[in-house]
Amino acid sequence: MSVKGNDKKLAAEAATDYVKDGMTVGLGSGSTAEWMLKRLGALVKDGLNIKGIPTSVKTESLARKHGIPLTDFSKTATVDLAIDGADEIDGQLNLLKGGGGSLVREKIIDAAAEKLIIIADQSKMVQQLGSFPLPIEVVPFGWEMTKKQIAAYGAEPKLRKEENRVFVSDNGNYILDCSFGKMVNPESLHDTLKSMAGVVETGLFIGMTDQAMIGQNGKVEMIGDTKKDDWWYWRE
Template sequence: MNAKKIVGEKAVDFIQDGMIVGLGTGSTVYYSLLKLGRQLEAGLSIQGIPTSVQTKELAEKLRIPLIGFEDVNEIDLTIDGADEVDRNLNLIKGGGGALVREKIIAKASKRFIVVADPSKMVNTLGAFPLPVEVVPFGAQLTEKHIKKLNGEPRLRQSNGTPYLTDNGNYIFDCTFLDITKPFELEIALNSIPGVVDNGLFNGMADVVITVDNGEPIFLDRKR
C-alpha cells in the first residue's frame, strides 16, 4: 500500500472546474499533481499557484496552467502535505523548505486540504524538528533567541553549505521536545527579529486526509 499515493490522489476529488488551486510541495502532493495532470488532459480546467520552485517546475512539466499569485485575491482550495498532524489538526510543515510560501498560500485559501500518510499523525507535535526560516543577516543571534525558547536549533545544510530557501533564507530545524502549546510557540518564534516564519500551521487545516486500514479517511477541523 502506498499511503502517500492514496491520500494525494484522494485530495484531487475536492477540485472543481474553474477553481484556482494552491499546489503544495513534497512527495505526497506529487501524487495529487500527477492525478491533476491526468484530469486536465481529460478536460478539467483550473489554474494553479505553486508553493515552491520545485512544484512550479513539476506543474510546468505536467502542463498544469499556472497563474501569478499577484493576479488573484483568493485561492479556492490548496492541497499540501505535512510533516506532523496533531489531534487538533495543528501541523508541522517545512520539511521540504517551502513553509513561508506554503503558509501565505494556505492563509489565502478558502479551503486548506492536508494530505498526510499515517506516519505523520501524532498526539503532540514535536518529534519532527520544527523548521524556522531565518534571514541570513545576524542568523547567529537569531539562533540564540530561539535557544531561549528551549529550542535546539540546527542550521539545515545542503552539500556542506547552508541550505537556502526559495526566498534566499536559512532554515533552523529546531527540536523543542513536546510542543504542548503550539499557538504560543508560533507567536513567540515569529516575534524574534530575523525569523521570517516557522513551520507551525495552527488552526489552518480544514480537512486532513489520511489512511486507515488501507482506505482514505477525512478528519474535519472542529470549529
C-alpha cells in the first residue's frame, strides 16, 4: 500500500473509534471511506450494533459486502454521526467534495448528522479551496444553458465523462466540473451557484464539519471540535 493509501486507512480507522453501539451512522463515499466501511464491517462482526445510511449506490453495495446493516430516512429521523471523505479541506474545515460524484446524497446525510467527521490524508489540506475543480450537479434538461450561466460567473465548466460517456449521478443528473481557481469567499460562491436554475447542488460544504482526521506519515492529526479536550492530538 502507498504511504498515501496507508494514511487514508489510518484516518478512516481513527474515525471509527467514535462509532458507538446503537448509533445510526452516515457512510461516506470514496477510497478513504472504503477503509472506514471495511473497519466498521469487522466491528459489526465482533458485535457492534449500528445502522448505516449510505451516501451513494457504491457505498451501499460495499456496506452490504462488509455486512453493515443499513437503514434510510423513511425508517430513521436521526443520524448520530457521519464519516465522509473530501477532495479539499481548508483551515476552517470548509470542504470541497464530489470528486466521486456523490455530493448530493453526501450533503443530505452529512447535513443531517449530529456530528460530521471528515477523513483524509494530508494532501487534501489547503489554504484556500479551489485548486480542485468544483463539482456542480445539474439537471440534464437544459444543462448547456446552466453551463453558460456558470461560465459567465468566471468558471470553465466541463461536463463530467466516464469512459467517453456522460457521467450520470445516482440521482440521474449530470456533473459539471468547474475551475474557479482559488476561492476568496466559498460561501457566497455556493449561494450564487445554488440560486441558478438547473443547479441541484454544489460540492462546497461550508461550516458543516465538526472534526477532521488527517493521516500524515503514519500518524493521524485530529483538527476541530474545540469544545472537546481532545481537540488536537496525534494518534500512532
